[in-house]
Amino acid sequence: MASAVLPLGIAYVGKRIVDAVVARDSGGAWRWVAAELLLVAALTGATQALSLVRRIVGARLGLDINVAILEKATALELRYFEDSEFYDRLNKARREASSRPLSVIARSFQILQSIVSLLGYAALLLRFSGWAVAALLLAAIPATVAEMRFSSQAFRLRNWRSPESRKLLYLEHVLSNDEHAKEVKLFGLGEHLLARYRDIGELFYREDSALAVRAAKWAYALSLLATLTFYGCYATMALSAARGALSLGDLTLGMVAFRQGQQAFQSLLGAFGGMVEDNLYMSNLFGYLAVTPPSAQARAAEPALADAPAPAALANAANAALAPALKSPPGIRFEDVGFRYPGRDEWALRHIDVFIPQGESLAIVGQNGAGKTTFIKLLTRLYEPTEGRIWLDGRDLRDWDEALLRRRIGVVFQDFAQYQFTARENVGLGSVDDLGDTAQIGRAISKGGAEEVVSALKEGLETPLGRWFRDGVELSGGQWQKIALSRAFMREGADILVLDEPTAALDAVAEHAVFERFRELTRDKTSILISHRFPTVRMADRILVIEHGRVVEQGTHASLVEQNGRYAHLFALQAQGYL
Numbered sequence: 001m002a003s004a005v006l007p008l009g010i011a012y013v014g015k016r017i018v019d020a021v022v023a024r025d026s027g028g029a030w031r032w033v034a035a036e037l038l039l040v041a042a043l044t045g046a047t048q049a050l051s052l053v054r055r056i057v058g059a060r061l062g063l064d065i066n067v068a069i070l071e072k073a074t075a076l077e078l079r080y081f082e083d084s085e086f087y088d089r090l091n092k093a094r095r096e097a098s099s100r101p102l103s104v105i106a107r108s109f110q111i112l113q114s115i116v117s118l119l120g121y122a123a124l125l126l127r128f129s130g131w132a133v134a135a136l137l138l139a140a141i142p143a144t145v146a147e148m149r150f151s152s153q154a155f156r157l158r159n160w161r162s163p164e165s166r167k168l169l170y171l172e173h174v175l176s177n178d179e180h181a182k183e184v185k186l187f188g189l190g191e192h193l194l195a196r197y198r199d200i201g202e203l204f205y206r207e208d209s210a211l212a213v214r215a216a217k218w219a220y221a222l223s224l225l226a227t228l229t230f231y232g233c234y235a236t237m238a239l240s241a242a243r244g245a246l247s248l249g250d251l252t253l254g255m256v257a258f259r260q261g262q263q264a265f266q267s268l269l270g271a272f273g274g275m276v277e278d279n280l281y282m283s284n285l286f287g288y289l290a291v292t293p294p295s296a297q298a299r300a301a302e303p304a305l306a307d308a309p310a311p312a313a314l315a316n317a318a319n320a321a322l323a324p325a326l327k328s329p330p331g332i333r334f335e336d337v338g339f340r341y342p343g344r345d346e347w348a349l350r351h352i353d354v355f356i357p358q359g360e361s362l363a364i365v366g367q368n369g370a371g372k373t374t375f376i377k378l379l380t381r382l383y384e385p386t387e388g389r390i391w392l393d394g395r396d397l398r399d400w401d402e403a404l405l406r407r408r409i410g411v412v413f414q415d416f417a418q419y420q421f422t423a424r425e426n427v428g429l430g431s432v433d434d435l436g437d438t439a440q441i442g443r444a445i446s447k448g449g450a451e452e453v454v455s456a457l458k459e460g461l462e463t464p465l466g467r468w469f470r471d472g473v474e475l476s477g478g479q480w481q482k483i484a485l486s487r488a489f490m491r492e493g494a495d496i497l498v499l500d501e502p503t504a505a506l507d508a509v510a511e512h513a514v515f516e517r518f519r520e521l522t523r524d525k526t527s528i529l530i531s532h533r534f535p536t537v538r539m540a541d542r543i544l545v546i547e548h549g550r551v552v553e554q555g556t557h558a559s560l561v562e563q564n565g566r567y568a569h570l571f572a573l574q575a576q577g578y579l
């Protein structure tokens with residue numbers, strides 16, 4: 001408020017200085033100059049304070065909004081992350097997260113300030129002539145309309161090319177990141193990818209510059225209009241001053257008031273235009289934050305079934321007590337399950353009818369793309385079946401409390417994560433609550449076969465892994481895999497363990513050791529193993545052969561070999577390779 005009112009005072013004091021000088025009143029001139037000095041000092045203080053408030057509020061807001069965006073991301077299901085449209089939304093929201101909300105606040109301040117100044121200047125000007133005020137207001141309108149139009153065009157342009165921007169970002173990532181550096185160099189991809197990057201970048205550049213040129217032409221033409229009005233007024237006032245109808249001080253005041261009033265009005269309309277633009281961008285953010293997983297909606301509408309968050313070890317007992325009507329023996333049942341990935345027409349899995357009794361060790365084999373990983377994604381409820389149902393211990397998987405379900409299942413995927421954190425965290429994150437329990441982490445490490453990996457690290461468990469941060473130690477593919485296996489073993493309460501080809505990077509000796517141990521550790525647990533290596537697969541109690549999304553054979557190794565079908569064929573092929 002002060003920074004809006006003070007310039008008015010300064011303009012008025014300016015007039016008094018000129019009047020005093022004209023009247024040859026040196027005492028008065030002194031006093032008014034001193035007064036102006038004070039006012040200017042106060043104005044500087046007010047401006048600084050305002051910018052401080054903006055900065056602090058901006059930092060707070062940026063943080064809060066980023067947290068809200070990431071919170072939303074953690075609450076959403078896997079399928080959102082595998083959907084490119086959603087990714088676009090997430091990116092758009094993140095890109096604008098820290099700047100736009102702050103800008104809305106800054107502009108609100110600006111609008112308030114401009115309105116107050118404008119009213120003040122208009123009041124000062126009204127003393128001279130009403131039409132000067134009207135000219136002041138009217139001349140700024142076309143410029144603002146143009147500005148609003150161009151900012152919404154820029155918004156549409158950016159939104160429309162969002163998928164292309166993502167390609168641009170991706171190319172940037174591939175060209176500048178250590179994961180891809182080996183291949184980029186060996187395949188000589190640098191130039192080719194850079195050319196693609198340049199193509200998209202140049203297209204954006206042409207669009208942006210065309211828009212900027214159009215906007216600049218308009219801005220120039222319209223600012224000429226404002227300048228013309230100013231000089232029109234100036235001439236009129238100068239003439240009346242020459243006729244003696246206006247004092248020199250009044251002329252100065254009138255001109256300052258007109259010029260600054262014009263600026264205040266333009267900045268007011270500019271702020272409105274900016275607000276419109278900010279709101280367009282904010283709608284991206286709100287659009288993203290409003291994404292609600294449909295299953296969450298559905299679950300919220302259902303009566304609360306998940307009211308028994310028993311610890312994992314008690315899970316079975318709790319379920320037995322909960323559901324006396326359950327006839328089914330404990331285990332996992334797929335009942336005519338079919339699944340299509342969102343947006344895909346083909347079935348990734350269809351008509352799956354399988355029962356895995358508690359304690360069984362099951363192996364799944366099949367060619368690439370057969371649907372093995374999809375089976376695991378359904379079992380772990382990362383996705384829900386498109387048709388059919390999955391039961392765990394006689395209870396629909398969807399009715400299980402999510403946290404409880406997660407605690408019962410330990411999984412290692414083929415594309416497991418390599419966290420750029422310490423070794424302790426890389427293992428301990430398998431059970432976040434036990435990150436500080438060194439003994440438990442030690443047990444998990446020995447079950448995962450990672451003792452040698454960790455003991456070779458200079459700072460042991462506290463050594464950062466990966467190359468992203470200082471002093472990080474990069475591991476080999478097989479070593480990372482052992483760490484990931486250990487992470488799964490952190491879930492000591494888990495009674496279902498799933499290994500989805502996590503040993504592909506291990507050497508034969510290490511793999512054999514892992515499976516021997518795995519067999520032993522999972523003797524009384526359900527274990528599901530996906531592997532392309534038959535020596536490993538044949539250890540399982542039962543083997544499922546999946547082809548094109550269907551179970552085509554199942555049985556023990558011996559019975560499948562005897563059947564002389566698909567499994568026997570694949571086994572023979574691999575055996576020949578081994579001989």
Ligand SMILES: Nc1ncnc2c1ncn2[C@@H]1O[C@H](COP(=O)(O)OP(=O)(O)OP(=O)(O)O)[C@@H](O)[C@H]1O
Nearest residue numbers: 082341344348366367368369370371372373374375
């Ligand atoms: N996120 C996804 N979105 C759309 N389709 C997918 C997705 N993931 C897998 N698919 C498709 O579903 C089918 C089954 O894939 P799945 O990953 O289950 O195969 P897999 O048997 O585990 O193969 P691999 O041995 O290569 O790991 C494939 O045709 C694949 O193209």
